[in-house]
Amino acid sequence: MERRDFLKGAAVLAVAPSLFDRAQAADDLPDVSSQLHTFPKDFLWGTATASYQVEGAVHADGRGPSIWDTFSHTPGKTYQGETGDVADDEYHLYKHDVALMSRLGVKGYRFSIAWPRIFPEGTGTPNPKGLDYYKRLLDQLQEAGIEPFCTLFHWDLPQVLQDKGGWASPATGRAFAYYAAYTVGQLSDRISHWMTINEFDSFIDAGYGSGEFAPGLRLPRRELMQTRHNAVLAHGLAVQAIRAAAKRPIKVGLAEDISGTMPAIDDEVHIRAAQIALREKNAPYMTVILEGKYTERYLRGLGADAPRFTPEDLKIISSPIDFLGINVYTTQEVIPADSEPGYLVVSRQASYPHMASDWLYINPQALYWTPKLVADTWGVRTLYITENGCSADDVIRPDGRVLDTDRIMYLRNYLTQLHRGISEGVPVRGYFLWSLLDNYEWTSGYSKRFGITYVDFQTETRTPKLSFDFYQHLIRTNAVV
Ligand code: BG6
Secondary structure: OHHHHHHHHHHHHHHOOOHHHHHHHHHOOOOHHHHHOEOOOOOEEEEEOOHHHHOOOOOHHHOOOEHHHHHHOOOOOOHHHOOOOOOOOHHHHHHHHHHHHHHHOOOEEEEEOOHHHHOOOOOOOOOHHHHHHHHHHHHHHHHHOOEEEEEEEOOOOEHHHHHOOHHHOHHHHHHHHHHHHHHHHHHOOOOOEEEEEEOHHHHOHHHHHOOOOOOOOOOOHHHHHHHHHHHHHHHHHHHHHHHHHOOOOOEEEEEEOOOOEEEOOOOHHHHHHHHHHHHHHOHHHHHHHHHOOOOHHHHHHHHHHOOOOOHHHHHHHOOOOOOEEEEOOOOEEEEEOOOOOOEEEOOOOOOOOEOOOOOOEOOOOHHHHHHHHHHHHHOOOOEEEEEEOOOEOOOOOOOOOOOOHHHHHHHHHHHHHHHHHHHOOOOEEEEEEOOOOOOOOHHHOOOOEOOOEEEEOOOOEEEEOHHHHHHHHHHHHOEOO
8 A cells, every 4th residue: 555655656656747857847938927917918907095085174165075074083982092084195195196197107096986075965065165276186197197987975974864864874975975976977077987885884884784884873773774775775875976967988896805715725615615605795885886776685684674675675775887896805715514405604713814903804815705706696798806905013113204014015915916816707897905104094093004115193194105106016016916
């Protein structure tokens, strides 16, 4: 027995080329390794931010209060009571930040418009001064040749609307469509790509379920389920309103932190299990938007707490979109299971590595599997990675530099996997790194740094980190190695 094994091993050794043979053979081969990691010529490299996280200037030019102003000023809600009152002061420093983007070499900037700057009262009379800020920003981007990708709602709901029930009331969805139509009517000459809403579960489940995010409510399950439904309906209404209001052909989508899944092992049964899990885990949001129906399992599981809706609602929710934005930070491994529902989402062991945020588990394959499964499951033809990046424990060294090699490690590995997918035909057209700057990270305040530029929040000084140089080089060469 032992001898047979030994012989088998020897046979394998005999046919496997030695290192020396391989090196010689490589001379005759084209240089495939660099080609393997080159992105398509028209691939759009960008960065992303959001209004409340970077703008500051919360009282400037007639901006009304948002739920995040109220929430962050409520004692005990955020890290050390920190607020977005000043944040990165991009409202005043936007020229500087666009110059930073130019230096980086990005071709796209994903930013969001603060609804309470445009409609301080949530709806009704618009505030031209609020709109003017975005016009100034857009002029600057245009001059720099950077394409704007605009999100209409990245969680800063006007407080007045929250006072009337917020997303728990269907009236907020109608107000959202009104705001979307007005804003698109004003800015569609300068912006081609519009996203309705950023990350449903973050502002609905965390805002109205666990109470961790603004407005900090813990609604009973039935009301929470209806609130989820109101939000996807609002998205659909806004898609229709945007199309009707646009002054020229534009592209409409959304940015969702899809609950990613991946096969623990790359075989057919695991891949199938990951695909089923993807549909179910995203049933309240992505699945209903893309399929026009809630999964049976979702509705059955909720029983009497299931949302009430009409067939007309489902049509509106699934109004066709032109592209899908997905925010991808991590994913979860899935294995097949014999019993219902046919899969098991594996909970992570304590030793699973994560970045500075304890939720940010490192799994580079997320950027391969999530876009791939989304495209395969729903036939999506145009995808953007609207957010990817990580927090790190950055420190300014005595020489003034921030050498964030852990962030570089994260980005390099994720982008290698993104390249793998694209080279297999996964239709990802662009990538927006979160984030250009360290910024106000919601309940984490300023304690978690996601930027490739270090921000001193006392002086607003910006210091590009080593990861900035890494990304700049990657964009310049259009390749990751
Ligand atoms: C995404 C959000 O979920 O993750 C961003 O769209 C956010 O706004 C980023 O900044 C990091 O999340 P967090 O919760 O750690 O600040």
